[in-house]
Amino acid sequence: MSAAGRTGEEAVAAVLAQVERDHLLEAVRGLVDRPSPTGAERPVAEWLVGHLAAAGVDSHLQVIDDAQANAVGVLPGPADGESVLLYAPLDTYTTGDPDLDIPYAGPRMREDMLPRATVYDDLVVGLAAGNPKGHAACVLVAVEAMARAGIDLPVTVVAGFGAGGMPSFAVDGIGSPGRANTGHGVGASFLLERGFTTDHAVIAKPGWTVSHEEVGLTWVDVDVPGEHSYVGSRHRMPYRNAASGAARVIEVLEAWCDEYAARHEVGTMRPQGAVSSVHGGFERLAASTSALVRVRLDIRMTPEQSAPAVVREVRAALAPLMAELGVPLAVRQVASVPGSRTDRDAPIIRSAVAAWESVAGRPHELVRENSGATDANMIRMRGIPTARVGMPKVAAGPNGQPVDFTLGMNVVDLKEARRLVELLVRTVVGMGGLPR
Template identity: 45%
Template sequence: MTVIGTDRLRELVAGLVRIPSPTGDERALAEHIAAELGGRVQPLGERQANAVARLRGDGTGPDLMLYAPIDTMTAVDERDLPPEGPEPAPEIEGDLVTGPGAGNPKGHAACVMAAFETIRDSGVRLKGDVIAAFGAGGMPDRGGQGVGCSFLLEQGYHPDYAVIAKPGWSASHEEVGLAWFEVTVRGHHTYVGSRHRLPYDNAIASAAEVVLAIETWAEDYTVRHTSGQVAPQAIVGAIEGGWWRMPAFTPAACRFLVDVRLSPRDTPAQVKREFLTLVHGLGAEAEMVLSIPGTSTDPGSPVVRAAVGAFERLDGHHVPQEGMSGATDANILRSRGVPTVRVGMPKVAGITDFALGMNTVDVREMARLTELLVMIASEVAG
């Protein structure tokens, strides 16, 4: 089976990069993907949609879903727009394509498209269906967290097995979940001119101490909960308190959000108890406002074995990835009863900046991932 070349891969990823797809506004990109593959758009709302295409087998084998999310980090207003500005345009320099989401998720989505085209154009007879699915709302955002993936599964696209394309040149059979905690530190609402005359308890200053204590706790938390392929992390990611227009006043409370990653061997309730014990001991309050359990697929599952075997045929060996703390829609797939393996491209060599890594892809690595996806699909559904 001939795998699509780098010219087509470059064309595919550039086409995806040109269409903005912040979380909650993916419909235009879904329409583009559906048109390219001869598939269909699956609306979640006026501006949000999935794309899906199916190659039908003869019904004697298992169905396989090749899945990739398509949303990028949300732009709520002009202040949140990336440095590239509101009109994304891919920059192509040799084998590298740079633009919003070019590496993650759009480069991986383009590989799923290319794998689907390769299998379709080969004319090979399939025993099971091969479904190419592209989910909206995959980012760790209040409007994301796998809403598109859940909708796909609920609306009839529920395969026997799934492969999710996300970064990492390895076959990963498990990943962390996540819990978000809203922490509130209380103080006294007062005025700078009265600091020396009234009881003074600045919630912002107190919150700073709590934040530092949580950041210190996070390092120990990771050590204690690392196992298997995961090393769950935690960070303080957002904080609010006071008013930019009048810094002469202190707020009565300061709030911040903490993202705590969860091992598949820990439940959200267990981690909540640990975190609340910490926060209450610091004199603050906390509430868990989001929880998605970590998940694991049996390493002996056919889809995991097929992925490991594909790596061994391509590279001569498979190197398991450890120390992972990224959560993806694989958790949604597994929680709905779909054994799932994660495969993806390695980081582009020489790039250490997080944003640039998300926004750059090497088409040579895209070709390798596409070949890997075709091999897995042929093994599972062929």
């Protein structure tokens, strides 16, 4: 039987025969070695378009502005058939620039924080090698293998690689001047808005499971007022230190976040919150107290919640402290992305679960207490049923070192990448056996 006539396991085998370790390594290296901080993903998108075209995939550079762009590849299925988006974002959590990342991402730039791939047997280390670029590499390799295998696809496959997927505002000095909306899923929204809306979608992000729902987020600022004064006059003039008030605010909110998460847990989601930054005062003028200190926090929320309701909860949590301090605390929303959910009986979820069970060799089990937000929310907001699949976090670094948050983002295991490629391929092929 020709490759074009194969279905089911024969089609999967034909595609996987095209997947070699070198393909995965080349894809990971190609992505990691091209810096793509939020707001400046266009160079890596251009590389992806060229790579897809060389493999015979109909490819497109979807330009957002001079610095941001998406990469898209299309494999046609039946003319009267449905379509599936395989999606991964391209931007990195930190920038790879020590002037921008240090000291807040760590005391120094480690090997894994640099946009340069280093190979240790099956482990590849470098900025975003695991998340998101290792996952984007799996989408790339899966689509190119399907193209080379020449099988008859049951659905049209759209490979989408998006800019601005990180929960980030614009980074000073990166991207096009004047652009404020460079993160929070702008690439995914633009992709779907401008010609590539599909019937179903799969997003590749970390987690060896199939997720059908995930939290959204609301960013909240709390303004703590004080008196702008002089340390030398502390004993002679009215004194109210906004910095000490902010410290009290942080203590209250950090304790409240645990109670909030437990109260709003539903399904597979346990929405977390954390104080992320504090701004206030003149660093050049330590003799001065500040008239204002601003505390920012990220509060995750389930599809059952709304951003205004989250803001009201924060205000209520701070009300006793406000009365105690005798000062007004201004609480306002500065960003929000709603949580989302796909019916577990949706065809894309059933196909992804069946694919996962074939690869894992055991029944699928839901992973609970999740609080990670991704572009899946942007895709589901467009009414597209979406499954999230991904690789597990590596157990140890290349030299056996413990895996902290940063290393977990910046290392990928090629063996796990091969499993994710198979999962993606099986999910696409499996859509042919499901009713529309």
